[in-house]
Every structure is written in C-alpha cells, then in structure tokens.
Amino acid sequence: MPRNQAKRVLRNISPDRNSDPLSTATEHSQQIACSPSQPGNGLPEEVAHSRAVQIRANADLYGIDRWGHGYFGISEQGCVEVKAPTAQGEKSIELIEIINGLRQRGLDMPVMLRVENLLDDRVSKLNEAFRSAIREANYQGTYRGVFPIKVNQQSHVIAEIARVGERFGHGLEAGSKAELLIAMSTLRSKDCLIVCNGYKDEEFIDLGLQARKIGFECFFVIETPKELSIILERAKVWNVEPLIGVRVKLSTKVDGHWSNDSGDRSMFGLTTMQIVNVVDTLKAAGMLHCLQLLHFHLGSQIPNIRNIRDGVTEACRYYLDLVQDGAPMGYFNLGGGLAVDYDGSASTHMHSRNYDLNEYCVDIVETLMNNLDAHGVPHPTIITESGRWTVAPMSVLLFNVLAVGNFDPDPLPDPLPENLSEPVKSLLHTLKDIDIRRLQENYNDAIYYRDQMRDAFRIGDINLRERALGENICLTILNKVAQQVPKLRRPSADLVSLLDSLSDTYYGNFSVFQSLPDAWAIEQVFPVMPLQRLDEAPRRRAIIGDLTCDCDGKLDHFVDEVGHSPTLQLHEIDEDTEDYYLGVFLVGAYQETLGDLHNLFGDNNVATVRITDQGQLEFVQEIHGDSISDVLSYVEYQPAELYQRFREMAEIAVRDGKITVSERQQMLGLFNESMRGYTYFES
Structure with a gap:
C-alpha cells in the first residue's frame, strides 16, 4: 500500500547528537541484551573460546557471511551487527542496539529498517x-x-x-x-x-x-x-x-x-x-x-552470467x-x-547468481x-x-516473536486409564517398543494405530478424552523417533521429513502480505535469522507465522548451511519474559510498495539510520506506520462515522440500563484510542 504521507508522523531527527538527548541507543532503562554474559567481562578463557566457536557455527548455519555481502555479521557478544562502510573505514553497530533506540523513540515492532x-x-x-x-x-x-x-x-x-x-x-x-x-x-x-x-x-x-x-x-x-x-x-x-x-x-x-x-x-x-x-x-x-x-x-x-553474455x-x-x-x-x-545472492549459494539457482559485480x-x-x-x-x-x-x-524487516506453538507431547498420566480401546493400547505398546533398529517400523505403526483411533472417534467408539490421550501417545512416539533419526546412516524420506513435520511455529509481529509480499506471491527466499543469543546453539526447528488469519501467512522456506530448508533453527524462549527478535534481510527491493492490507494490517513503522564516521548511530528519519483509522479510510470507511455509530449504540445501552455512563465513557475512550493506534501488536 503506498504510504499516505498526509496521515503520517514524519520526524527528521537532528544529526547534532549533542542537542538530542535520545540520539544514542544506550540510555533506555529496559534495554534488550545480546546475551546474559558478555565476553571480556571476566569469563574464563575456555568459556570465551567455546562461545566464539558457537558464534562461528551459527554464522555457518544461517549463512550470514555468504548472503550478507560483507554488510552483516555476528558480534563477539552474539548479536547480528551491521558493518557499515564510512569515510573512516568499516564501523559496526548491533541491530539490537538499533532496536533499543527505536523503542526509546516510540517505534514498536515491526519496523522496516533502512541503513543509508x-x-x-x-x-x-x-x-x-x-x-x-x-x-x-x-x-x-x-x-x-x-x-x-x-x-x-x-x-x-x-x-x-x-x-x-x-x-x-x-x-x-x-x-x-x-x-x-x-x-x-x-x-x-x-x-x-x-x-x-x-x-x-x-x-x-x-x-x-x-x-x-x-x-x-x-x-x-x-x-x-x-x-x-x-x-x-x-x-x-x-x-x-x-x-x-x-x-x-x-x-x-x-x-x-x-x-x-x-x-x-x-x-x-x-x-x-x-x-x-x-x-x-x-x-x-x-x-x-x-x-x-x-x-x-x-x-x-538473472542468475547465470552466460545469459547476460548471450x-x-x-x-x-x-x-x-x-x-x-x-x-x-x-x-x-x-x-x-x-x-542478488539471496541464499548465498553463488549458484545458478533462481535466488542466487554465479558471478559477482x-x-x-x-x-x-x-x-x-x-x-x-x-x-x-x-x-x-x-x-x-x-x-x-x-x-x-x-x-531489514525487524519483528518480535509473540508466541510459540509446538508439537511437544504432554506427560502421560500415571496411572493410565483402564479399559482403553485397542488402537490406543497398540499405541502404548509401540511407545514401549521403540528401538533405533526399528525406527521405520515404529513410525509406521504409530501412524497406522493413530489413524485407526481417529476412525473409531468418528463413529463414536471412543470419546474425546481417550482420543486426546491417544493423540498424545502418538506424538510422544513421533518425537522419540525423531530424536533418533540423526543417528541413522540412511534414513527414509518419511523419517527425514518427520523432523520438519514436528517443527514449532514461532508467531511473529508482522504481516507477510504487507511486508514480504514476494515471499507469498512468488516464493522468494529471504534470509531470516535471530538477532541475538547467537553465542548459543539453537535447539528448535520452526516455521514463522504472521498475524494474519491466513494459512499463507507464514515463512517456511529458509536459507541454511547446505542450501534451503523448510524450517529455521531458533532458540527456545520464555514467551512471558523474553524479547526475542528476528530479522528478514535483503528486503529493500519491491517489498514496501507491493505490500497489501490483508486483515487490515497496514504499513509498518520505518526508520532510516546512518552510522557516522566515528561509529555513532544517527537516527535520520522515522515514519510511523498506519493507524487503524488510516487503514479503515483506505477501504472506504469514515472513522468519524464509525465512532458516531458506536456512540449511538453505547447511548442506547445506557438508556436500557446495560451499562453506566462511566462505562460508556470508557468504551468511547477505548474506541478512540484504538483508532489512533498501530495496526500491529503493541507491547
């Protein structure tokens, strides 16, 4: 959706850092940290070495050195950093530091970050x-x-x-x-x-x-x-x-x-x-x-230089x-x-190229x-x-993770219920019989008995509680089988795909349709990776879901160390206490203008930054994203008219004794505040 500049708050931040008390991104009382501990702060040498090894492993895993064009890397603290060319040589700033600065300036995620x-x-x-x-x-x-x-x-x-x-x-x-x-x-x-x-x-x-x-x-x-x-x-x-x-x-x-x-x-x-x-x-x-x-x-x-010559x-x-x-x-x-070498493979793949500038x-x-x-x-x-x-x-599209959905089984009840149906009993027997020498058989049995159980539920032979137990037993089997698959020399296609079919869904605060339309429309691959904790090994496999109520609102095609993968390795997070940020890179071409209003998620916040010759972070421009009022006007609603309709309904509710005048005022205040608010999740 083209930006309606008349309805935006556009602030050009003064380049004079001495006159702007918010010009540094290190003064916020609730800063996001890269890692609980930092190298060089009294860590034993062997611990620092281990962290450096893990950072190198994560750089290989996400391919940042291959697709980053020398502009992105991982800092010693385990955070993604932008490495900006300046007149005084290359200067680096961690993206988490930039996010801290954005939060200080009132810009919530998601944010389209531009680095001048x-x-x-x-x-x-x-x-x-x-x-x-x-x-x-x-x-x-x-x-x-x-x-x-x-x-x-x-x-x-x-x-x-x-x-x-x-x-x-x-x-x-x-x-x-x-x-x-x-x-x-x-x-x-x-x-x-x-x-x-x-x-x-x-x-x-x-x-x-x-x-x-x-x-x-x-x-x-x-x-x-x-x-x-x-x-x-x-x-x-x-x-x-x-x-x-x-x-x-x-x-x-x-x-x-x-x-x-x-x-x-x-x-x-x-x-x-x-x-x-x-x-x-x-x-x-x-x-x-x-x-x-x-x-x-x-x-x-054009991925192949020969085509250009021809x-x-x-x-x-x-x-x-x-x-x-x-x-x-x-x-x-x-x-x-x-x-652009989006996947870092330096090949004739459609998302890469076999030549340089x-x-x-x-x-x-x-x-x-x-x-x-x-x-x-x-x-x-x-x-x-x-x-x-x-x-x-x-x-770079920056967004935070709001929630995680996983396929981890719940603990089985002890003792188990009596008088279980035959399919559920067979699932229990399969669970006890898991053996690395028979993983394919274990997998086949789990799927077979699970399907029998579902058929029995459809015709009323088992109830909801027993089906839930059976599904949980099957999920336990599949997770145990999946844990053993990497140990096999030649796993079958079923077993290989099992790892991805049990992957988590990390729900991000963004809209694929608004911010990454090519990922949906033409299956464009963009590099995606976490912005912090890169001195730790990621233990979860995941796809990324967006905020829209649409099965296409997801990212499930990623760059990894061997090419492409349907899942992305991410860190386990505490949803209640942890701010976990992801970045989608190389998105400067076409994405902003082609984005649409699916579910009425509007343009996201935009920030332009420059890294000075002295290595300082300068916030050049901030554009606040669409408000709910903005996007409603794009689809022919008049916000004032909507407010008047709601006010009339609230007044009728007062007359009918359903709400008090005080409650009416609270409702109208919330309605107005929502109209002015960001269309995305606000923390």
Whole structure:
C-alpha cells in the first residue's frame, strides 16, 4: 500500500547528537541484551573460546557471511551487527542496539529498517566497478546508470540515490507519469539521464519533453508502435527534438523466475518488423537522428552470467544494424538483471547468481567491444537499470516473536486409564517398543494405530478424552523417533521429513502480505535469522507465522548451511519474559510498495539510520506506520462515522440500563484510542 504521507508522523531527527538527548541507543532503562554474559567481562578463557566457536557455527548455519555481502555479521557478544562502510573505514553497530533506540523513540515492532550507508555504498560500487572495467579494457565509452524508481519509490530512498549518484551522473528510470514527476523534481544535475519506459500517453510524453527543454537528457523508449506518432506530434507542438530509444524483444531466454521477461513471448519490446517500421517512420519524418538508444531487459534477477553474455551479443546485432541503417545511436541500455545472492549459494539457482559485480561489468564491456570493434562502430555509453542489486541490502524487516506453538507431547498420566480401546493400547505398546533398529517400523505403526483411533472417534467408539490421550501417545512416539533419526546412516524420506513435520511455529509481529509480499506471491527466499543469543546453539526447528488469519501467512522456506530448508533453527524462549527478535534481510527491493492490507494490517513503522564516521548511530528519519483509522479510510470507511455509530449504540445501552455512563465513557475512550493506534501488536 503506498504510504499516505498526509496521515503520517514524519520526524527528521537532528544529526547534532549533542542537542538530542535520545540520539544514542544506550540510555533506555529496559534495554534488550545480546546475551546474559558478555565476553571480556571476566569469563574464563575456555568459556570465551567455546562461545566464539558457537558464534562461528551459527554464522555457518544461517549463512550470514555468504548472503550478507560483507554488510552483516555476528558480534563477539552474539548479536547480528551491521558493518557499515564510512569515510573512516568499516564501523559496526548491533541491530539490537538499533532496536533499543527505536523503542526509546516510540517505534514498536515491526519496523522496516533502512541503513543509508549500505545504499550509498551500492550506488558507489556499481559505478566504480563499471569505471574500472572500462578503464582496464580501454573501452572508449562511459557508464551512466539509472535507478528504476519502481523498485523502491520511497521518497527518502530516491533522494539519497540522487544525492550519492550525482557525482557519477547516475540518473533515474520512470515507468509512469508519477515516477517521471519524481525524476524531474529530484535530480539536480543535468548530467543524469532520465529514461522513460512503459506505456506512454500524451501527457507522459509532454512531461518528458519539458524535461528536455530544461536540459535533461530524457529518453523515450518506444514500447509499442503507436507511441512514435504521439512523440513526433507532441515534439512539434513543443518545438523540441525528442531523444528516442527502442526496446527490442530478444530471443535469448534466461534462467530463473523472471524468464518470461525474455524470449519471443516476452510481454514487452518491439519485434524486428516493428523496429524496421520505426526506422522508416523516423527517416520519412527527417528525425532518424533522434534515435540514439537501444534497450532490452532480460529479467529482474538473472542468475547465470552466460545469459547476460548471450543477451548482449544478440542485442549488439540490433545495434550494429541500426547504425548501418543511419541511426546515430550511442546508448546501449541493458535494463535490469544484476542479481542478488539471496541464499548465498553463488549458484545458478533462481535466488542466487554465479558471478559477482566485477565479472558482470567486465563481461558486458568485453562483449560489447568484441562485437562492435569488428565492424568499426564506436563504443556506446553503457546504461543499466540495476535496481534490485542497488537497494536490496539496505533494508531489514525487524519483528518480535509473540508466541510459540509446538508439537511437544504432554506427560502421560500415571496411572493410565483402564479399559482403553485397542488402537490406543497398540499405541502404548509401540511407545514401549521403540528401538533405533526399528525406527521405520515404529513410525509406521504409530501412524497406522493413530489413524485407526481417529476412525473409531468418528463413529463414536471412543470419546474425546481417550482420543486426546491417544493423540498424545502418538506424538510422544513421533518425537522419540525423531530424536533418533540423526543417528541413522540412511534414513527414509518419511523419517527425514518427520523432523520438519514436528517443527514449532514461532508467531511473529508482522504481516507477510504487507511486508514480504514476494515471499507469498512468488516464493522468494529471504534470509531470516535471530538477532541475538547467537553465542548459543539453537535447539528448535520452526516455521514463522504472521498475524494474519491466513494459512499463507507464514515463512517456511529458509536459507541454511547446505542450501534451503523448510524450517529455521531458533532458540527456545520464555514467551512471558523474553524479547526475542528476528530479522528478514535483503528486503529493500519491491517489498514496501507491493505490500497489501490483508486483515487490515497496514504499513509498518520505518526508520532510516546512518552510522557516522566515528561509529555513532544517527537516527535520520522515522515514519510511523498506519493507524487503524488510516487503514479503515483506505477501504472506504469514515472513522468519524464509525465512532458516531458506536456512540449511538453505547447511548442506547445506557438508556436500557446495560451499562453506566462511566462505562460508556470508557468504551468511547477505548474506541478512540484504538483508532489512533498501530495496526500491529503493541507491547
């Protein structure tokens, strides 16, 4: 749900830490600690060593060094830390310290945390990597990236990209009129490109032409044949020459989830005949010199570098023929595709990639040179729209665990009831007969007799209490069998899956549909891990449930040390006394805007932080999430009208003697307070 800024409390925190008594995150009286004891505080050497070994084991278990891109790690205290690049080198802050600071400032979980340093670093690294590849290959063109606004449209994000990217000439890509208005009003340097993709009406084109008139290099990338006539007509009206590009539909197919963005059945781009018609139309209008850009897009996340090489090679043929047909060209736009290694496997899996940034840049430069030099065609300016890679690492979803549901059996009664049914007696016999040499048989018997017992309950042969006893006995058997499975050399598929089928559910204070829509919609894997107690071994296997009343409101696909797992290893917690926090990482691309209002859980709180050159934590921006009143207005309710209806019902209850006037006032006060409150669980 796009943020309704008029209904938000937006606070820009002063960067002057001396003038802000809450500018440090260490002054709160109820701080969350990483661990009950801290290394370096008198711990025996062997204990400190043991903790260090466990921290290393947990780093391997959750894969933080593989998917963290060097931005995240585990501190000596056993907490996840963000390792932020600064002018004075890398500075680290524990995420628990940031959470303490958020609590001081009145921001409850869940919170979408943005770390500005990481965004700045990504913009810089992308441009510097292309500059290095261009310099080393003696490539005669330049690189001028553009950030596709659709990947993360939030105002502070776009402003920061424009600020950091200005020295590189890093521009913006717009796929709608709203995004074009953002680009025109945010970019300050005319050295930054604006690329207009998507379907364009007359107003869209007029806006882009105004950008041209004030000095921007604003390209219209033709997506459909009819756009060209509108561009030429409006250019005459405004007396300005347009900059035109064509989006080609490559036959190259790519691996991964976004393969439909490529190939003959791609939804976007012009066919070869349509491109020829564009050239002929421009020639007839005496405007062929306006055609200067070639664009293609193979997919948002391309896991295999070979697909990128193949796509560039095919696109070069289009580029060469357009030049030979008289178009000046000069710009080669590869679109998106630079992948994020979400699972840390460095593979061709759809959630990973088998290349790094440097290889990506070098391969593009080399492929262009190899194809163009043979024909004596000048090297074009390289453009990429690397949105996902740029913003994914900067954002982490933080939330607390509210409750745990488990499949642990209750203690069996002693003595057991008499006159038990045969299925329940058989379950008791199976329980006594568990043997590691017969685990498969024990498992099969437990399932068989449990099903017999359930059938007997359905026809009324046993009552509810006996069924409950039988279910508990079966659960005891399955747990005992599961404990022995790791000792087997070749366990069956049934026994392996038993470990996961008995896993806990940790209920988190968030909505999958609002904060992690891709996890539900396209089964995107995001790294998830606890933020504290990482000097302890996690003993529980769990899936994560959200607050919604929906069976899809869960996370059950995780990154682990060997690849992917349907469960996540977590620590046993005391729900009544312990604050246990989890983080979902690499969520900076698409998630905030695509989120929806399932169960009327609205936008969560957002905080932007920066780690200073001195290693201090600066809270740059806080945006309070939707109130209940906000989300009700989104679905066409009038909060004032709802209040009036409830007031009338309360008044009738007073007249009827059901409640007192004092109780009426309490009810109305609670109603009003709830309307102003956060849609998520409040502590």
